[in-house]
Amino acid sequence: MRYFIQFLLVLGLFNLVHAESIDVTSFTSQKQERRYQALIGEIRCPVCQGQSIGGSNAGLAKDLREKVRELILNQKTNDDIRVFMVERYGDFVVFKPPVNKNTYLLWFTPFVFLLLAVFFLVRSFGRKKELVSLDISKAKDLLK
Known part of the structure; x- marks a missing residue:
């Protein structure tokens, strides 16, 4: 102790x-x-x-x-x-x-990524509609 x-x-x-x-x-x-x-x-x-x-x-x-x-x-x-x-x-x-020439990349890169994300999101929704419409037309052709 x-x-x-x-x-x-x-x-x-x-x-x-x-x-x-x-x-x-x-x-x-x-x-x-x-x-x-x-x-x-x-x-x-x-x-x-x-x-x-x-x-x-x-x-x-x-x-x-x-x-x-x-x-x-x-x-x-x-x-x-x-x-x-x-x-x-x-x-x-x-x-x-x-904000100057040395920090443009630091300030504006997040906005570029945000715009790209929105672009690809809108594009993916457009393709889903096309695929769904094609699948529906194929299903109707098979049912005839």
Whole structure:
């Protein structure tokens, strides 16, 4: 029993090693804080798979959160901050990439697939009517 208690104490100490501190940010107004929260939710972490910098514990995400905070305190607009991030990390860094020559495929491929699906759906219904009419005429010929 004594070894089990020692094991639990050592296990508890290992958990403390992995604890991280919470980022403390100070702003001059609530509006700046709301902007900060919205922006860190909109900007994707370049290191993580599909996480925003607000939800990531990666070192780069922490640096980007600090940079967003600094830019907000320097009176930059949200668009200026997004442009800064896109220039530095590419269109991947924003969850809603802009429509430009590099992202046409990303934006318009779903619509092309939707149009193709509707086309093939309409075409399959047309063929079913033809097949049914042929089957009915063959059945009538057999019954004569």
